[in-house]
Amino acid sequence: MDYSSPSPSMGSKSPEAVMQQVQAQLNQAYAEEFIETLRGKCFDKCITKPGSSLGSGESSCISRCVDRYMEATAIVSRSLFSQQR
Amino acid sequence: MDPSMATPELLQFLNEEKQKAMANEMLAKLTSVCWDKCITDKPGSKFSSSESSCLSNCAGRYVDMSMLLIKRFQSMQ
Numbered sequence: 001m002d003y004s005s006p007s008p009s010m011g012s013k014s015p016e017a018v019m020q021q022v023q024a025q026l027n028q029a030y031a032e033e034f035i036e037t038l039r040g041k042c043f044d045k046c047i048t049k050p051g052s053s054l055g056s057g058e059s060s061c062i063s064r065c066v067d068r069y070m071e072a073t074a075i076v077s078r079s080l081f082s083q084q085r
Numbered sequence: 086m087d088p089s090m091a092t093p094e095l096l097q098f099l100n101e102e103k104q105k106a107m108a109n110e111m112l113a114k115l116t117s118v119c120w121d122k123c124i125t126d127k128p129g130s131k132f133s134s135s136e137s138s139c140l141s142n143c144a145g146r147y148v149d150m151s152m153l154l155i156k157r158f159q160s161m162q
Contacts, residue, residue, distance in 0.1 A: 064128045
């Protein structure tokens with residue numbers, strides 16, 4: 001395989017530029033997926049009886065829910081990936 | 086992407102990102118499952134000790150169970 005000449009379809013992009021672009025797109029996708037999960041989990045927990053507007057109790061529940069979900073992710077991550085279980 | 090662009094360093098990068106994506110997916114799945122199982126009340130300003138130990142145990146037992154399932158399945162072959 002010839003690595004010296006980039007194919008025309010890639011334009012003038014260097015491998016580094018491609019990696020950066022892929023990385024950015026991945027991060028974007030991870031963030032979107034996480035927010036979608038939060039939408040589902042926190043709506044279930046906090047909006048139990050949807051009213052005519054978002055109440056202050058619901059808003060603060062949502063903000064706590066987001067914090068706790070991130071904490072839960074950290075706890076599960078430690079349990080999952082650390083060797084000493 | 087044109088395969089002719091695939092330099093060794095690019096291939097290695099993609100491989101690593103694939104591994105990361107798989108780990109990320111497993112973490113997201115497990116967090117979702119354990120959240121549903123362990124967090125039964127409305128989220129408070131901090132986890133109770135029983136909630137955090139439930140989350141930690143949940144993840145550990147899920148892994149144990151996966152191993153057991155694999156062994157059980159292999160013994161059926």
